[in-house]
Amino acid sequence: MKIKLLLICTLCCALFGYAQDTHNLEDNSNPILFLESIFGYAGGSAHGPTIGAELNYQHRKNLFSLRYIYQTRFNFDFAILGLVGFPIITNDLNINEISALYGYRTIKDGHSWSFSGGVSANIATYKTKNDGVISKDYETFAGFPFEINIKWFKKEKKRFRAYYGLIPIGKPTSFGRSLGFKFYGNIGKVSYVGVGLNYGFGWHKVY
Numbered sequence: 001m002k003i004k005l006l007l008i009c010t011l012c013c014a015l016f017g018y019a020q021d022t023h024n025l026e027d028n029s030n031p032i033l034f035l036e037s038i039f040g041y042a043g044g045s046a047h048g049p050t051i052g053a054e055l056n057y058q059h060r061k062n063l064f065s066l067r068y069i070y071q072t073r074f075n076f077d078f079a080i081l082g083l084v085g086f087p088i089i090t091n092d093l094n095i096n097e098i099s100a101l102y103g104y105r106t107i108k109d110g111h112s113w114s115f116s117g118g119v120s121a122n123i124a125t126y127k128t129k130n131d132g133v134i135s136k137d138y139e140t141f142a143g144f145p146f147e148i149n150i151k152w153f154k155k156e157k158k159r160f161r162a163y164y165g166l167i168p169i170g171k172p173t174s175f176g177r178s179l180g181f182k183f184y185g186n187i188g189k190v191s192y193v194g195v196g197l198n199y200g201f202g203w204h205k206v207y
Contacts (some may be wrong), residue, residue, distance in 0.1 A: 030203045032058035032175040036151075038069065038182060040196015047094055048074035050184075050194050056202075063105040063114050067145065069097040069184075071192055096123045097186055099145040107205045110155035117146040125191055143188030151180025153204040174207040 037174035038052035052069035073093035103116025120143040128135050154176045161169035178200040 008179050029206045032056075032203055032205060034178065034200045034202025036178065036183070036198040036200030036202075038067075038196055038198050040182065040184065040191040040194045042071060042185070042194025044185070044192035045183075045190045046071050046073045046093055048072040050196055051134045052097075054198070058105050060065040061104055061106060065099075065101040065103070065116055065118075067097070067099040067101060067120075067147075069095075069099070069145075069186075070185075071095040071097065083180070092127050093190070094125045094127075095123075095192075096125075097143065097145065099143075099147060099186075101147070103147075105149075111150065111152045112204065113148070113150045115146075115148045117144065119143070120145045120186060120187070120188070122188060122190070125167060128205055139189075141189040143186040143191075145184070145186045147182055147184040149180055149182050149198065151178045151198065151200070151204070153178040157207045172201050175201070176204065177201055179205050 034056050036054050036056070038050065039052060040050040042048065042050050048071065050069060052067065054065055054067040056063060056065045058064070071094070072091055075090045075092060077088045077090070086158050097120050099118055099120035101118035102118040103114055105112055105114035122141050122143050123137045124141070125138070126137045128137075138153075157172040157174050158176070159170060160173055160175060161168050178198075180198050180200075182196050182198045183194075184196065185191070
């Protein structure tokens with residue numbers, strides 16, 4: 001796990017450095033570089049809530065992404081007590097996905113859409129319960145992640161607003177927030193497809 005965290009940090013630093021170099025060489029405009037969080041719900045072999053994060057860099061129409069997703073599988077059942085049924089939710093599978101994706105992204109005014117695909121390394125944790133004792137088994141497998149995004153952000157440079165967008169700070173800047181929808185999935189030994197929200201910070205277009 002420490003090796004994977006080191007790899008993520010190294011890739012993030014390299015990606016940011018490349019963006020800065022491109023920015024300095026080409027012109028005086030900002031790079032297109034943004035980080036976003038992911039909140040969703042997926043169906044398939046691993047059906048349940050999804051959380052994650054994604055780092056994105058765009059060069060011309062080319063979109064390069066590094067994605068982390070934590071996918072859970074929830075099972076629903078009912079326990080009968082007398083004449084009343086109580087819902088029971090159990091979690092028997094968790095998946096940690098690290099993906100590298102390449103895709104196409106187009107921008108118009110204050111919104112964009114993109115689609116990407118790539119490869120992923122996945123760690124599945126299976127949980128079983130016998131006589132009140134929970135045991136865990138681990139399995140690694142490769143996958144083919146994909147996603148489609150549409151997001152909205154500011155059309156022009158504005159002052160950044162802190163405290164839930166209420167208080168403007170500093171001079172007009174190209175750095176800002178974004179909000180959008182993500183259709184995502186991963187095809188592998190354990191597959192899932194989901195829909196969620198993404199909330200981001202960074203430079204979402206050239207201003």
